[in-house]
Amino acid sequence: MKVFVPGDSAAISVGADDVAAAITKIDSSIEIIRNGSRGALWLETLVEVETPSGRIAYGPVTVQDVSSLFEADFLHGGSHALSLGKTDEISWLANQDRVTFARVGIIDPLSLDAYCAHGGLLGLRKALELSSQALIDEVTDSGLRGRGGAAFPAGIKWRTAAQATSDQKYICCNADEGDSGTFADRMLIEGDPFTLIEGMTIAAIAVGATEGIVYLRSEYPYAIAILQKAIDIARADSWLGKSVLGSAHSFDIQIRVGAGSYVCGEETAMLESIEGKRGVVRAKPPLPAIEGLFGKPTIINNVLTLATVPMILAEGAAVYKARGVGRSLGTQVFQLAGNIARGGIVETAFGITLKELINTYGGGTLTGRPLRAVQIGGPLGAYFSTAQFETSMDYESLIAAGGMLGHGGIVVFDDTVDLAVQAKFAMEFCAIESCGKCTPCRIGSTRGAETIDLIIQGVRVYENKRLLLDLCEVMTDGSLCAMGGLTPMPVKSAMINFSSDFTGAAR
Amino acid sequence: MTMIFEPDFGTPASHKLDQVNLEIDGRTITVPADTSIMRAALVAGIDIPKLCSTDSLKAFGSCRLCIIQIDGRNGTPSSCTTPVAEGMKVSTQSExxxxxxxxxxxxYLSDHPAxxxxxxxxxxxxxxKKIGITTSRYTNTETHLDLVKDESNPYFxxxxxxxxxxxxCVRACDEVQGTFALTIENRGFEARVSSSGTSFIESECVSCGACVQACPTGALTEKTLLTIGTPTSSVITTCAYCGVGCSFKAxxxxxxxxxxxxxxTGGANEGHSCVKGRFAYGYATHTDRITKPMIRAAITDPWKEVSWAEAIxxxxxxxxxxQSESGINAxxxxTSSRCTNEEVFVVQKMVRAAFGNNNVDTCARVCHSPTGYGLGQTFGTSAGTQDFESVEHSDVIMLIGANPTSxxxxxxxxxxxxxxxxxxxxxxxxxxxxxxRTPGVVAAHHLQLMPGTNVAVINALAHVIATDGLIKREFVEERCDAQSFSDWEKFISLPENSPEALEASSRVPAGQIRAAAHLFANAKNGSIYxxxxxxxxxxGSTMVMGIANLAMATGNIGRKGVGVNPLRGQNNVQGSCDMGSFPHELSGYRHISNPxxxxxxxxAWGIELQAEPGMRIPNMFDSAIVGEYRGLFVQGEDIAQSDPNTSHVHAALRAMDMVIVQDLFLNETSKFAHVFFPGTSFLEKDGTxxxxxxxxxxxxxxxxxxxxKSEFDVACELSTAMGYPMSYENSAxxxxxxxxxxxxxxxxxxKTLDELGSxxxxxxxxxxxxxxxxxIDHFVRGEGQFMKTPYVPTDEKASRKFxxxxxxxxxxxQYNVGAQTRRTANxxxxxxxxxxxxxxxAQLRGIEDGSWVKLSSRVGETIMKARITDEVPAGVVYTTFHFPxxxxxxxxxxxSDWATNCPEYKVTAVEISPSIKGPGEMIETHISGDPQLDSIIRMANQIAANVPESGAPEIQIAHHLVQFWTPSMIERLQNDVNKAELSPIVLKAIEILLVRN
Structure with a gap:
């Protein structure tokens, strides 16, 4: 008898471990699979039972519910107050278009058999048949863009590194997922780590790299443990190592754990950190694809970018790029967070409206109060008002609306939010997390927080708003990296979209 | 005089050969590829504001003042980090x-003192001011203006x-100095420069001054700038400490x-410095300076200040x-390696022309005389083969018996x-x-040999190269003497020269030698320092020849990145040798015997030079003790402290009737002097x-x-008073x-020097x-000469007693005898x-860290403090000689060295024992008997031991004696020595010399 109790951090945080233990305590013969999370976080702990007619879901289950589940004969899909029916038929999940997250929540993350049974390694096997050129063409053709936030075409980056001549090249996976309201990297690593390993291996073959590094933040201890186990399994299975799946390619992966600096998610600061130095941003050029880790050509991609590659290879670029709109092709893994009724992972093709994401999937605010603001793209993303709810969720439309998609995190606020306070928070966040290298970011962020504070206090509001806007220009155009460069985005969007919060009068 | 201004082009020059054309502010500019836009603009005279960039450091891109706009590109990139590209159009100014x-x-202004x-x-x-802003609109802000000054370093x-x-500063410490003592602590607004979490004096900082030099503000400042004030004029001159010879603006x-x-633009240092040259110049104006001539009848008398005329x-x-009593050679x-070429030249001329003999030597005798001999024999000239910059082109660097970081x-x-x-x-x-092992550096191999076994190690390395087929035959055939090479190859391939055979002597594992030999021989460019x-x-001389052999055998001569390079100890030791300071050579290393x-x-001088070599310093000491050598002029060298076997040196000085010392300070030697001439510091000298x-x-x-007066005037006046008129209008x-x-x-x-810089x-x-x-194309001597280098263990051996x-x-x-540095805050x-x-x-002898120990050898004993460290292996102890x-x-x-008498400072058998008291009177041994004869016997036998047995060794010995010994020493060898004490080959050589006469 198989029961699925997610081993995902989010599920564990609401008691999944206790639930699993309680089930075993009652019937130790039950095989408990610690799958990844399905991403419907408001339903965690989401317990699933495998039945002849498919997996039946119950949730959110707490440890107190376990005995009643047994009483309701949940092992055979028995009816219970927490019954959700067949998992596949939960509309919140069924309506999504899971590509990158196709296996997350479904399989045992550390079962190579399960991985292969669900299409794993098909992409890598295809890649081994292709020339480097053809492989990179396929990725380029798919329209896949960097999911870390910069949205740079992955294929072009790969081509640059492939064309660089060097005795050593590296694949670096950026898993320093520091944006507030984002958790997709973590959930993918915890739920389907082999996909990431496969994606990195394909990238390595494409550019001729032999060493891979996953830069994983220390705040993700479960992800670190799971990924390490997965790497060990892949190595034992001769998938990683001297001869990748029996081919002439050599590739191995190691994990480097970040020490808790937000800016180390910036790619060049990440390289410095991996090299054992202070996490400080490098000036570009040189591009990391030409001169990256230890001065060698280096591909740096986000977890989601790399994890999408196996599917593109397995099913073909055409299948992938059939989704999406304009130049935003394929799917985006949105993460709904903040004051929202139904938070979690929503993977859909680009082009869904903000409104549909927030209302249809998210179900409005958790508090039930009127929704006032939505921040898209992490702490450096813009604040949108409900007036902008028809915005299409794709790279270009969001930029046109004064925002950015970033890593796909969406944080919802109800009508108690004060956007001046949020703007100040953006500057404070920057002041704390700035690497301290370039002056606009190093000093500007502190001055920004001080100036917004004066506006809130009603001190020379007009002059200080003027000064703040000047500062925003200096930071946007003068900063060395996106940290200082994007901090004005939440500030300015708040000032524009919620100008009433910046009058100096108490809200 | 005015201030000399050196422009700062923001980023280092590109060494790329291909040129790139671009347009900056409408002007067409051509620069080497990889040049930064900033440098291209600044070289062309287009100003770009900047604070974080300076052309001694890689571009950093943090201040964001140097931003520019480029046609067809988004944003406002920093010009320091953006390289030029063909056809690029750049604007440095816009609204x-x-x-x-x-x-x-x-x-910046919101967190900086007004x-x-x-x-x-x-x-x-x-x-x-340049960008037209003097105040900041940010007021009542959080600042760092209340932080406390770190005054712990004596100089800044x-x-x-x-x-x-x-x-x-951090980058200068990393990139220029390579010490990595500085860092930035914390992030964001709290990011501050830190000497790694402690005060500067307690940190790893070596006070080279690179950070002070790099600092664009008053954050890192020379204390003298604050106490004396802004300079108003400057002069370009050369440091007077070590043989690197750094150029400075005073x-x-x-x-x-x-x-x-x-x-x-200093060729040797290119803008860098060390604590000595940068800061430790205060001795020049120290109150200990003697500025008036002094005389006395006996060394027990007090000094009497007199006029120059009287002293001369x-x-x-x-x-x-x-001379009237004991002959012209008495x-x-x-000469002094601290003095200028001009001063040295005049002093050796005074000896040869006014004294009328060749009894001139220089302090190089006790440091690099074997370099002169060894490189002279193999390459044909006594000097390093490269410039310093060359090392940056090396793939493998072999560093032997040198500690350059100190x-x-x-x-x-x-x-x-x-x-x-x-x-x-x-x-x-x-x-x-x-x-x-130091930050940024881990040696590939450390061959930790026992003192005195250099030749064993260099032979073992060469043996591996010869027997493992690693010789660069093409180079050897084209550039080297074939006969000497084939003789050498046979010799070095003998099993007795294998690393395995020599491991017992050198204590270097054979495997390490083999690996190091392969690394060096396979390098594209291998250099030896x-x-x-x-x-x-x-x-010493054998080892220098062994080094030269190794360089020739591996083809590492005649281009950038390779070569044989002695690291000279003193500022002008190369020059003092070049200037004819050795008793057997005239300027430019030409033997005195050449008519x-x-x-x-x-x-030129209107005299008749003696055709035979004069006395070396140790010969002078030996002769003094036997009463044949009675008068000495010594300039800028404290032989009583720096020369070996102090008892012997003191006995010799005491035996002399006229010791003339010229120096900045009274020193150990002046205790034995009858005349003291004050000298000039480098800050007062005009020369090279x-x-x-x-x-x-x-x-x-x-x-x-x-x-x-100029210091050369003193030698001229003394020379004139001796009967040989000499005077120069100036150093030029x-x-x-x-x-x-x-x-x-x-x-x-x-004139040429002023034009070219150096x-x-x-x-x-x-x-x-x-x-x-x-x-580059051929050796100075024509073909490179391979020399056989048999390993002869030194007679100075560890014994039961020592x-x-x-x-x-x-x-x-500190620097050498410390005359300068001990008079500074160093x-x-x-x-x-x-x-x-x-x-x-230490444990064996019950010695504790920091306790007093008595150090004794067969010639004397002294007391100093012990430091227990793993920087020396068991069986080896180490000290410095900076303090009298x-x-x-x-x-x-x-x-001493068999060929040149360079003292064997680096190997002395000693014993140490705990001492309850600190240093008191040094214990010297009584010198008796005929030390000159003893030296002659030892030196002759030593030469015999070092000349390879094959190929008429007696002729080689005879030739060596005629080239380097004074006629009177050869005479004593022939007449006064008990023949039973001489090796048979020396006896044969004596016969040859008799026939020759």
Whole structure:
């Protein structure tokens, strides 16, 4: 008898471990699979039972519910107050278009058999048949863009590194997922780590790299443990190592754990950190694809970018790029967070409206109060008002609306939010997390927080708003990296979209 | 005089050959590829504001003032980090750029003192004015203006309130100096420069001054700048410490020296410096300076200040009296490696022309004389083959018996830079010197040999190269003497030279030797650098030849990145040798026996030179003790402290009737002197120094002579008083005479030097701008000569009575006998000589760390403090010789190099024992008997042992004796020696000499 109790951090945080233990305590013969999370976080702990007619879901289950589940004969899909029916038929999940997250929540993350049974390694096997050129063409053709936030075409980056001549090249996976309201990297690593390993291996073959590094933040201890186990399994299975799946390619992966600096998610600061130095941003050029880790050509991609590659290879670029709109092709893994009724992972093709994401999937605010603001793209993303709810969720439309998609995190606020306070928070966040290298970011962020504070206090509001806007220009155009460069985005969007919060009068 | 201004082009020059055309502000500019836009603009005279960039450091891109706009590209990139591209169109000025620059500057000004302590020195206010903003709209803000100054370093302050966190200091410490002592602590607004979490004095900082030099504000400032004030004039001159020969701008305010600033265009140092040259110049104006001549009848009398005329007459009369009583050869002189080429040339001329003999030697006798012999024999000239910059092109660097991070710090920084770029390092040294493992550097091999076994190791390395088929035959066939090579190859391939056979002597595992040999031989460019750990041995000359053999066999001569390079100890030791200071050589290393060479000088000087070599320093001491040598002029060298076997030296000095010392200070030698002539410091001299890369640098007077005349005037006056009139209008005239009489200097003049900045000799018609790399197409001697180098263990052996081997060296902050550095604030780092010993040797003798120990050898004993360390292996102890109180040379013996008599400072058998009291009277041994005869016997037998047995060794010995020994020494060898004490080959050589006569 198989029961699925997610081993995902989010599920564990609401008691999944206790639930699993309680089930075993009652019937130790039950095989408990610690799958990844399905991403419907408001339903965690989401317990699933495998039945002849498919997996039946119950949730959110707490440890107190376990005995009643047994009483309701949940092992055979028995009816219970927490019954959700067949998992596949939960509309919140069924309506999504899971590509990158196709296996997350479904399989045992550390079962190579399960991985292969669900299409794993098909992409890598295809890649081994292709020339480097053809492989990179396929990725380029798919329209896949960097999911870390910069949205740079992955294929072009790969081509640059492939064309660089060097005795050593590296694949670096950026898993320093520091944006507030984002958790997709973590959930993918915890739920389907082999996909990431496969994606990195394909990238390595494409550019001729032999060493891979996953830069994983220390705040993700479960992800670190799971990924390490997965790497060990892949190595034992001769998938990683001297001869990748029996081919002439050599590739191995190691994990480097970040020490808790937000800016180390910036790619060049990440390289410095991996090299054992202070996490400080490098000036570009040189591009990391030409001169990256230890001065060698280096591909740096986000977890989601790399994890999408196996599917593109397995099913073909055409299948992938059939989704999406304009130049935003394929799917985006949105993460709904903040004051929202139904938070979690929503993977859909680009082009869904903000409104549909927030209302249809998210179900409005958790508090039930009127929704006032939505921040898209992490702490450096813009604040949108409900007036902008028809915005299409794709790279270009969001930029046109004064925002950015970033890593796909969406944080919802109800009508108690004060956007001046949020703007100040953006500057404070920057002041704390700035690497301290370039002056606009190093000093500007502190001055920004001080100036917004004066506006809130009603001190020379007009002059200080003027000064703040000047500062925003200096930071946007003068900063060395996106940290200082994007901090004005939440500030300015708040000032524009919620100008009433910046009058100096108490809200 | 005005201030010398060196422009700062923001980023380092590109060495790319292909040129790129671009347009900046409408002007077409052509620069090498990879040049930054900033540099392209600044070189063309288009100003771009900047704070975090300086052309000695890689672009950083943090200040964001140098932003520009490029047609067809988004944004406002920093011009320092953006390279030029063909056809690029750049704007450095626009409304937007102006707005951002002002905005950035407002941020700087919001956390920077309105009035900086250093005034105009602060670039923040300078740049702010330039972009038209003086105040900031941010008020009542959080700042760092209440941080406390770090005044712990004796020479500079760190005032964090003025710091703009541009990282220039941190980067200079990393990129230029290579010490990595500085860092940035914390993130964001709290990011501050930190000497790694402690005060500067307690940190890893080596006070090289690179951070002070790099700082654009008053955050890192020379204390003298704050106490004396902004300089008003400057003079370019050359440092008077080690043989690196760094160029400095001496910046003055009126008559007062404010600071020494390393010169970016200085060929040797390219803008870098060390604690000594940069800061430790205070001795020049120390109150201990003697500025008036003094005389006395006996060394027990007090000194009497007299006029120059009286002192000169007194000295000349004394010397003349000796010559009338004991013959023309009873007096001589020692030139100084601290003095200029011009001063040295005049002193050796005084000896040869006015004294009428060849009894002139120089302190190089006790340091690099084996270099002269060894490189002379193999390559044909006595000098390093490369310039310093060459090391940056090396793939493998072999460092033998040298500790550059202490003794040649500015060169060490270059070497570390090369290693950080990927060069591999092989260290041959008994001690674990810093370069074995230091930030950014891990030596590929440390061959930790026992002192005295250099030749065993170099032979073993060569053996592997010869027998493993690693010889670069093409090079050898084209460039080297075939017969000598084939003889050498047979010799070196003998099993007795294998690493396995020699492991027992050297204690270096054979496997390590084999690996190191392969690494070196397979390098594209392999270079060898060495110091006194090579020369100051009984086989010093053999080792130099072994090094030369290795370089030739591996084809590492005649281009950038390779070569054989002695790291010279003193500022002008190369020059003093070049100038004819050795008793057997005239300037330009021409033997005194050559009639053509003598004719040049006989004609120029109107004299008749003696055709035979004069006395070396140790010969002088030996002869003095037996009463044959009675008068000595010694300039700028404290032989009583620095020469080995102090008892012997003191006995010799005591035996003399007229000792004339010329120096800045009363010293150990002047205790035995009858005449004291005050000397001039480098800040008062006008002339040239020649550094270890043969670079002739100008030394220019920064202040008036404190003795009222030039130092060369004193030698001229003494010479004149002796009956040979001599005078020069100025130093330039002396250089003209050097050039006229010395082929390798024929193109050198002060005028050319002032035009070119510096010149590496040979400089003549063929090489009018000098010669950075020697032996490019052929060796100076024609074909490279391989020399057989049999390993002969030194007679100085560890015994039951003296079971440990003592070796000596220097520390960073002190210099040689300490006459200069002990009179500066450098004492804060090193206040006494310390004996380093291994824990096992300490435990065996009940010695605790920091306790007093008695150190004794067969010639003397002294007391110093012990330091237990793993920097020396068991069986080896180490100390420095900077302080007269500790008298390290009371311990060292008069054993010396077989070919040149360079003392064997680096190996002395000693014993140590705990001592309850600190240093008191040094215990000297009584010198009795006939030390001259003893020396003659030992030296003759030593030569015999070192000459290879095959190929008529007696002829080689006879030839050697005629070339380097005085006629009277040869005579004593023939007549006075008990023949039973001589080796049979020496006896054969004597027969040859008799026949010849």
């Amino acid at each position: 937007k750029l102006d707005r951002i620059r002002k905005g950035v500057m407002e941020l 009035d900086c302590a250093t005034g105009d020195e602060c670039e923040v206010h300078g740049v702010a 302050t760190f005032d964090s309130t003025e710091c703009i966190v541009c990282n220039r 910046e003055m305010r009126g008559e007062e020296l404010v600071r020494m600033v390393p010169l970016k 007459a007194y000295a000349a009369d004394g010397l003349k009296k000796i 007096i001589g002189g020692i 003794a040649h710090p500015v060169f060490a920084s270059r070497m570390k830079k090369a290693i950080r770029k990927g060069a591999k390092l092989i260290i041959i040294d008994p001690r674990v010197i810093a370069l074995v 060495y110091g006194l750990g090579v020369t100051e041995h009984s086989q 053509d060479t003598r004719k040049i000088f006989n004609d 120094f020649t550094n270890a890369e043969r670079r002739i640098n100008r030394v220019r007077p920064v202040m008036k002579s404190k003795i009222g 005239a002396i250089m003209d005479e050097i050039a006229a009489t010395t082929p390798t200097f024929s193109g050198v003049s002060f 010149i590496q000799w040979p400089c003549n018609e063929a090489n009018p701008a000098g010669t950075p790399t020697m032996h 079971p440990l081997l003592l070796t000596t060296g220097r520390v960073l902050s 004492n804060i780092w090193h206040t006494e000589d310390i004996l380093d010993l291994h824990e096992s040797d 109180e500790s008298g390290a040379n009371v311990i060292t013996t008069d054993y």
